[in-house]
Amino acid sequence: MFERRLYYHIDWALLLAILALCALGVVMIYSTSADPIRGNSRLHVTQLYAIVLGVGLMVFMLALDYRTFADKSHWIYVGLLAILLYVLFFGQAQMGARRWISFGGFNLQPSEFAKVGVALVLAKFFGENRGSPGWSDLAIGGALTALPLALIAKEPDLGTAVTLLPVLLAVAYLAGMRMRVLGVLALSLVLAAPIVWKFALKDYQKSRISTFLDPSQDARGAGYQQIQARITVGSGGVQGKGFMQGTQGQLRFLPVAHNDFIFSVLAEEQGFAGVLVALGLYLFVILRALEAARLAKDRLGSYLVLGVLASFTFQVVYNITMSAGLAPVKGLTLPLMSYGGSSMVATLAAFGLVLNVRMRRFTN
Amino acid sequence: MAQHEERRRIGIRLSVAQYLITVLFSILAVSFWVLQVVQHAKFEEMAENNHQRTLPLRAPRGVVFDRNGRVLVENRPSYSISIVREPTKSLDRTVRLLAAVLGVDEAQIRETVDRHRREPSYRPITVVQDATLAQVAAVTARRLDSELPDVVVEDVPTRQYPADAVAAHLFGYVGEVNDAQVAGDTGLKSGDIVGQSGVEKVYNRLLMGKDGAKRVIVNSLGREIRVLDEEHPDEGNRLQLTVDSDVQRAIEDAFNASGFNGAAVILDPGNGEVLGFMSRPAYDPNAFATGIDRATWGALNTDELRPLQNRAIQGLYSPGSTFKMAVAMAALEENVITPDYQVRCAGSASFFGRSFKCWKRGGHGTVDLRQAIEQSCNVYFYTIGNMTGIHKIHKWATLLGLGEESGIDLPNEIQGLVPSPEWKQRRFKEKWYAGETISVAIGQGGVSLTPVSMAVYAATLANGGTRITPHLLKAVDDGNGWEAVPTPAPHSTVPLDPEKLQAIRDGLWGVVNGRGTGGRARVAGHDVSGKTGTAQVISNQGRLAARTNRDLRDNGWFVFFAPRDRPEIAGVVLLEHGMHGPNAASVARHIIDTYFAKKEGRPLPPAPTRAELRLDMSDPLGPKPTPRQDDPDPAPSATPSGQNTVTN
Structure with a gap:
């Protein structure tokens, strides 16, 4: 099953870049959570466990041919929906949201895995079609995406739910959807925005967006985080303030520094130099993965890679923009670096699929 | 063919994605560059202000x-x-x-x-x-x-x-x-x-x-x-x-026992060091230290007794008989009289067609300067004052420190007044009447002085003519040890003829140790020399006519130095509405006694009781008018010029 020669086709460079980002994340988590007053936190250790677990799952995702996963994608999809439903009713409630399933010691966030599941099922669906997808294909694909999206949005976890949209767009785009259709889609999104604003968004979400447009109108409330994010990043300078020397992160001027704002802390402590390194690594990972899509043996492989990559890239770009205080604050983590076991395991598993596609480009 | 077409499409679209993503990341990099490099200084300052x-x-x-x-x-x-x-x-x-x-x-x-x-x-x-x-x-x-x-x-x-x-x-x-x-x-x-x-x-x-x-x-x-x-x-x-806390304590204790308000200034006549300084009624400075509350501040300001006023340097009082030494000094130094010059006192005397009374109804008989000072004979001083003239009286009073600022190192000292024809011309555009000199000769008629200048006056008589500058600061330690502050220069030094001065001192010695009015200030063995004074707040007629709750009782003075021949302490005690000069002498006694007790290493005298002060509380114009025949040194009952000395 795992032929020995496949081993030589593993994209070690991509794997190394991914692990480098994970390591950077662990270091930054340590920096932000180590508290000399309250004793050392164990967050970075938890994160290391998650990485080990994620690499294990990655190996599993490598071991089987991605086509096997694709063939079983409808079951995976159905299972995913079931779990999301379960979460909605029986999940662990924290801060007004049911997002987690509790397994004794740790919590699992199924929505993180939804991205991989949706990528698989969409790749499979569009991969089976020949020629450019028509409106009906798009409608089916849309429905496949909308179902888990709605369930996740209901938790509520709008941030994660929204990351499913790029998956659909990216796969449809690669499957040859006409640019005109894409344009119509984009236009309808713009037109829908006021309606969404009026009916779908909760007050705190509205205030986040309006504060983004003018942070100073609420410098102590919602705009606070955004201003603090800019101060954090800007005060880092070229060299940075040094490991564990960032005042903004260390003194908690920035909320959830180890999580949503980990990149801000990196920018503060490691400076523009550190930012360039991290940006470079992410860009490398993305471009290298795109290379895998190009090299893929079949459409399925290409779609799958791009589907997985779409949510990843969207999250990376959005989170980094937000870290610099240049986008509304949204509970979106930075994949591979932010603290969070589910996200880490799911992301590594997803990259397992990417490596899988590239590795098996010569097999039949 | 379709397969190839599809590959081509996928390749192109992937390339588009690649470019798009690269551009996005470039934008991000530029954004961070702007924040972290271009605007770094601004954000760094904001971060510092943050924490x-x-x-x-x-x-x-x-x-x-x-x-x-x-x-x-x-x-x-x-x-x-x-x-x-x-x-x-x-x-x-x-x-x-x-x-x-x-x-x-x-x-x-x-x-x-x-x-x-x-x-x-x-x-x-x-x-x-x-x-x-x-x-x-x-x-x-x-x-x-x-x-x-x-x-x-x-x-x-x-x-x-x-x-x-x-x-x-x-x-x-x-x-x-x-x-x-x-x-x-x-x-x-x-x-x-x-x-x-x-x-x-x-x-x-x-x-x-x-x-x-x-x-x-x-x-x-x-x-x-x-x-x-x-x-x-x-x-x-x-x-x-320069203050001695024991002397200060003695002043406070004696005033407490007397129950009067007023002021006291005690000096070293040799150099002007202030040994004790007091003004009453007082306020509690501790109340200011923690930010005085409005009610207390308001009360201090509206109090009719004006506790915030520093009476020792800001209160003006008619000196009464204590002014007589200045008149004597002027007459002697200007060679108008000799110490042996005699005047017959018959209880009153007539000048410029008006009769001026002495306080002793029967008169003192024939007295010389020493006796006149000792017994505070008004007629004697009317006479020599008239002979000396206002110009010379003014000149010598000034040389002795009267009607001048003492220059003490305290804020807002005010200047007293010894009237002169020039002053009257300036102030009232009127010429001086010779009759006014008669009133001035016994310290009435517009003479109004601060207690501190009276202390300087006592010191100048004590040290033989040097008008010292009273001062409070002795030494400063800026952290590198104590450094003495130089004694401020005296205002003037007039070598008084020792023989003439001695006559005045003898008279003052007699006031306390002879038959005079200051006997209550006697401290055995220390030759206390001094002069009492009882000065009207308002003329007797005015006081009888007044319908007011204001205290209009006379003020009591005692100016002194001791010992007579080698004075080392000089000063003044003023009892506001103290009624009789001798009451001030009682208060002064405790102060002087304390000073010498401390100097000799005796146990300090305990705070006096009111009874021990033997205060004379008889008020000639009080509810029970019982004018005492030989009230020592009362205020003269007439102020001939018509100017009342309402000074406080």
Whole structure:
């Protein structure tokens, strides 16, 4: 099953870049959570466990041919929906949201895995079609995406739910959807925005967006985080303030520094130099993965890679923009670096699929 | 073919994605470059403001010692509770919560905050000074809960003065600097505590220390994480005053026993060092040290007795008979008379067609200068005053320090008045009548003097003509050891003819040790020499006619020095409405006795009781008019020129 020669086709460079980002994340988590007053936190250790677990799952995702996963994608999809439903009713409630399933010691966030599941099922669906997808294909694909999206949005976890949209767009785009259709889609999104604003968004979400447009109108409330994010990043300078020397992160001027704002802390402590390194690594990972899509043996492989990559890239770009205080604050983590076991395991598993596609480009 | 077409499409679309993503990342990189490199300075400052707080460390004012090194004024630790508005999210909430926690009126805190609204928000606004431990504990607990992150408890050294308002007018008081003071002195800033009166004001520059500062790191909840650096406050210079706390205590005790208000100034006639200084009624300077409340301040200002007035340097009083030595000095030095010059006193005498009475109805008979001083014979002084003339009297009174500022190192001293024809012309555009000289000769007729100038007068007679400058500062310690302050130069030195001076001294000695009016000031073996004076506040006729609650009883004076031939202490005691000069002599006795007891190492005399003072409380015009025939040294019953000496 795992032929020995496949081993030589593993994209070690991509794997190394991914692990480098994970390591950077662990270091930054340590920096932000180590508290000399309250004793050392164990967050970075938890994160290391998650990485080990994620690499294990990655190996599993490598071991089987991605086509096997694709063939079983409808079951995976159905299972995913079931779990999301379960979460909605029986999940662990924290801060007004049911997002987690509790397994004794740790919590699992199924929505993180939804991205991989949706990528698989969409790749499979569009991969089976020949020629450019028509409106009906798009409608089916849309429905496949909308179902888990709605369930996740209901938790509520709008941030994660929204990351499913790029998956659909990216796969449809690669499957040859006409640019005109894409344009119509984009236009309808713009037109829908006021309606969404009026009916779908909760007050705190509205205030986040309006504060983004003018942070100073609420410098102590919602705009606070955004201003603090800019101060954090800007005060880092070229060299940075040094490991564990960032005042903004260390003194908690920035909320959830180890999580949503980990990149801000990196920018503060490691400076523009550190930012360039991290940006470079992410860009490398993305471009290298795109290379895998190009090299893929079949459409399925290409779609799958791009589907997985779409949510990843969207999250990376959005989170980094937000870290610099240049986008509304949204509970979106930075994949591979932010603290969070589910996200880490799911992301590594997803990259397992990417490596899988590239590795098996010569097999039949 | 279709397969190939599809590959081509996928390849193109992937390339588009690649470019798109590369462009996105480039934009991100540029954004970070702008924030981190271009705008770095701005954000760095904002980050520092975020987490650094500068807290003032108040410098204690210099400790004040007496001449023997005993502490007079020191500092005690106190806490003030302040609001730092910088991290405040809702000032309204903070004020409300703080008022509830402290148990203080909310409106009062709000008013304080409003008053400082325009100041930079990092500067603490003190809302409660000298907070109780319960208040400090309550605030500290709320701070730890992060309920009041914008409230700080400051450790503030507070001035502590002796209890019972001892020497209150000498020390003065401190208070928050006012806007005019800040504008006038670049070394001061809003919120500083400066001397507003007394020694505290005059030597503010020396006493005021240099505040330090502490820069601390705070977290987002305003909690102090660690101290970044600390600039220690410099304590103000320590001052040693010329005051002797035992003499001061004696003054206070004697006045307490007498129950009168008034003033006392005790000097070393050799160099002008002030050994004791008092004005009554007084205020408690401690009430000012922690920010005086409005009610107390209002009461002090509206009190008819004017406790804030420093009577010793700001009160003007008719000197009465105590002025007679100046007239005698003028007559002797101008060679108008000799000490043996005799005048016959028949109880009254006539000048310029008017009759002027002596206080002793039957008259003193024939008296010479010594006897005239001893018995305070008015007719004698009417006579020699008339012979000497107003110009010479004015000249010699001035040389003795009367009607002049003493130059003591206290703020807002006022100048007394010894009338002269020039003055009258200037003031009233009227010419001088020779009859007025007769009144001036016994210290009435517009002569109005400050107690401190009377002390200088006594000292000048004691030291033989040197008009010393009374002063309070003896030495300064700026941290490098005590350094003596040079004695201020005397205003003038007129070598008085020892023989003539001796005649006056003999007379003064007789006042206390002979048949005179100051017998109650006698201290065995110390040749106390002095002169009593009883001066009208208003003429007797005026007083009888007055329908007022104001106290119009006569003032009692005693000016003195001791011992007669080698004086080492000189001074004045004024009892406001003390009715009789001899009452002042009683008060002075305790002071003089204490001085010599201390010098000789005897146990200090205990505070006198009222009975021991043997006060004469008879009021010739009181409810029971029982005019005493031989009331020693009463005020003359007429002020012939018609000018009443309503001086206080």
